[in-house]
Amino acid sequence: MDDFIILGAGVAGLTAARELLRQGQRVTLIEKGREVGGLARTFEREGFRFDLGGHRFHSNNPSVVRWLHELVGEDLLRVPRVSHIKLNGRFVTYPIAFPNAFTAFSPLQATQLAASYALAHLTERRRPDHSFEDWIIKRFGSLMYQHFFQPYTEKVWGVPGRELAAEWAAARIGLPNLWQAVRHTLRPSAIPPATAIDQFYYPRYGFGTIPQALARDIVARGGQILTEATPICVQPGRNGFELFGTTPAGSFRLQGRELISTIPLDHLLGLLPQNGSTYPLHYRGLLCLFLAIQRPQISGDSWTYFPEPSLLFGRTHEPKNWSPAMVPDDSHTSLCVEIFASPGDPVWSWPDEQIRRQVVAQLGQMGWLAAAEVRHAWVVRLRHAYPRYDVGYRAHLTQVHDFLHQWPWLHLVGRTGSFRYLNSDGVVEDVFRFLAHRFPQTAVSIQPMPQQNGRWA
Ligand SMILES: Cc1cc2nc3c(=O)[nH]c(=O)nc-3n(C[C@H](O)[C@H](O)[C@H](O)COP(=O)(O)OP(=O)(O)OC[C@H]3O[C@@H](n4cnc5c(N)ncnc54)[C@H](O)[C@@H]3O)c2cc1C
Structure with a gap:
C-alpha cells in the first residue's frame, strides 16, 4: 500500500x-x-523547443x-522582460503605462478617455462590484473599459466581461490582467505585481x-x-x-x-x-501554434499581446529571446502563438493546417514574417489551461x-x-x-x- x-x-x-x-x-x-x-512542460521537435505559452519564473519569496x-x-538564466501590446494599431509598452498608452489614440480620443475616467469617480461610485465589467467601469470609466480592458479580457476568457467575477479583476493574476499593470503604474508598490516585473528566471533549455x-x-x-x-x-x-x-x-x-x-x-x-x-x-482552453522560422529574429519582445478581435491569436512569444538554446542555430527563430479557445469554439476543431494558414496570413499582413519562412508548424491543444472565475x-x-x-x-x-x-x-x-x-x-x-x-x- x-x-x-x-x-x-x-x-x-x-x-x-x-x-x-x-x-x-x-x-x-x-x-x-x-x-x-x-x-x-517544454515541447521539443526538430531542434526547436517551446513552452506551452512562454513560462517565466518569478517569486517574491526568497525560499x-x-x-x-x-x-x-x-542553467538558470536571468532574462529581461520586454513586452508590447497592440492598441489601436500601434505597439505600446506592456505593462500599460499612462499617459504613454494614450499615445495609441488621437488627442481627441485620449481626452475622451481621460474624461471618462474622471467622470466615473462621480457617476459610478455606487456601482456594486459584481462583475469584472462593474469593477473596472467603477474605477476607470466605460471608455477606458472598452478600449483597454474589455477586448483582451473577452478574447482570453471567451465570455463577456459582465460574466466574469469582479474578484478576478482584483486577484493577483499574470497573463491577461491589464488592471494589475495599470494599477502598478499609477501607484507603484514595494512588491511589484507579477505582470510588472522587468526580469525573470528562465531555464536555458x-x-x-x-x-x-x-x-x-x-x-x-x-x-x-x-x-x-x-x-x-x-x-x-x-x-x-x-x-x-x-x-x-x-x-x-x-x-x-x-x-x-x-x-x-x-x-x-x-x-x-x-x-x-x-x-x-469552467476551465478555459488554449491552442498553441508553434512555428519554426528561417529568420534570425521576429521581434525583441518577451511577449506581445493582441487584443484585436479580428486576429485569431491573443499573444505570442519568441523563445529565442528567452534563451538562445530554444532554437537549433542562429539563423532560425520560432514563435509560440497562443489562441484562446475551448472545446466547442469553432477554432478548436479546425484542422491544424487551417489554423497554421490563417495565423501565418495574419502575421504576414502585420509584416512579421513571410509564409515561405515557416519551416515547420505544430499545434497543441490544452483543455484546462486556466480556471475561469x-x-x-x-x-x-x-x-x-x-x-x-x-x-x-x-x-x-x-x-x-x-x-x-x-x-x-x-x-x-x-x-x-x-x-x-x-x-x-x-x-x-x-x-x-x-x-x-x-x-x-
Ligand atoms: C499559457 C500559460 C502560460 C503560463 N505562464 C506562466 C508563467 O509565465 N509563469 C508561471 O509560473 N506559470 C505560468 N503558467 C501557470 C503554470 O503553468 C501552472 O501554474 C502550473 O504548471 C500548474 O501546475 P499544476 O500541477 O497545478 O497543474 P497542471 O500543469 O495542469 O498538471 C496537472 C497534470 O494532471 C494531468 N492530468 C489531467 N487529467 C488527468 C487525469 N484524469 N488523470 C491523471 N492525470 C491527469 C495533466 O496531464 C497534468 O500533467 C502559465 C499557464 C499557461 C496555461
Whole structure:
C-alpha cells in the first residue's frame, strides 16, 4: 500500500511527490499524459523547443527562488522582460503605462478617455462590484473599459466581461490582467505585481527543465511515476481507498492511504462515488501554434499581446529571446502563438493546417514574417489551461469542497486541481502550505508567504 497516491504529474504533483519522498513516505504518481510536466512542460521537435505559452519564473519569496536555484543549478538564466501590446494599431509598452498608452489614440480620443475616467469617480461610485465589467467601469470609466480592458479580457476568457467575477479583476493574476499593470503604474508598490516585473528566471533549455528535474529526483528517491495511466474510479475503503485505472500495458489497482489530486476537478469528481451533481465551474482552453522560422529574429519582445478581435491569436512569444538554446542555430527563430479557445469554439476543431494558414496570413499582413519562412508548424491543444472565475464561481467551488470533505484522506493541491489561478511559484508554495498543514511537526524548506489577494486555503 502507498502512503500517498498523487493524480497528475504537473508542477504540483511532482513537487508534492518529491517532498513526501524526502519525508520517507511511499508515493506513486498517476499521469494521464505521455510525459510529466503538465502545463509547464517544454515541447521539443526538430531542434526547436517551446513552452506551452512562454513560462517565466518569478517569486517574491526568497525560499522559493532558492528552491528553484537548487533544482535547476547553473542553467538558470536571468532574462529581461520586454513586452508590447497592440492598441489601436500601434505597439505600446506592456505593462500599460499612462499617459504613454494614450499615445495609441488621437488627442481627441485620449481626452475622451481621460474624461471618462474622471467622470466615473462621480457617476459610478455606487456601482456594486459584481462583475469584472462593474469593477473596472467603477474605477476607470466605460471608455477606458472598452478600449483597454474589455477586448483582451473577452478574447482570453471567451465570455463577456459582465460574466466574469469582479474578484478576478482584483486577484493577483499574470497573463491577461491589464488592471494589475495599470494599477502598478499609477501607484507603484514595494512588491511589484507579477505582470510588472522587468526580469525573470528562465531555464536555458525551457521551463520543462523544472518538472524534468523534479521527476528525476523522484525516481532516484524510489518514487513511482506511471505515465499514460488513466484513472477510472476511486473506491473509498476502511483505511484509505483503492484506485483502479488503465495503461497501454493493461489495467491496474492501487491501494493508498491518502490521495492528492492535481487533476481538473471534473475529472476527479468523475472518479468518485455519489457524484450525481454537476458543478458549473469552467476551465478555459488554449491552442498553441508553434512555428519554426528561417529568420534570425521576429521581434525583441518577451511577449506581445493582441487584443484585436479580428486576429485569431491573443499573444505570442519568441523563445529565442528567452534563451538562445530554444532554437537549433542562429539563423532560425520560432514563435509560440497562443489562441484562446475551448472545446466547442469553432477554432478548436479546425484542422491544424487551417489554423497554421490563417495565423501565418495574419502575421504576414502585420509584416512579421513571410509564409515561405515557416519551416515547420505544430499545434497543441490544452483543455484546462486556466480556471475561469465566472460570476458566482466561488459558491460552486464551496459546494465542491463541501462534497469532497466527506473523505478526509483526499486533498486538492495546485492550480488545476484546486481551481485557483496560480502561477508555478504559487503552486510550489501551495504544496509546501499543504505539507506544513499535513505534517506540522516537520520543518519544511519553503515558508509560504501570506496568502495573496485572490488566493485562499
Ligand atoms: C499559457 C500559460 C502560460 C503560463 N505562464 C506562466 C508563467 O509565465 N509563469 C508561471 O509560473 N506559470 C505560468 N503558467 C501557470 C503554470 O503553468 C501552472 O501554474 C502550473 O504548471 C500548474 O501546475 P499544476 O500541477 O497545478 O497543474 P497542471 O500543469 O495542469 O498538471 C496537472 C497534470 O494532471 C494531468 N492530468 C489531467 N487529467 C488527468 C487525469 N484524469 N488523470 C491523471 N492525470 C491527469 C495533466 O496531464 C497534468 O500533467 C502559465 C499557464 C499557461 C496555461
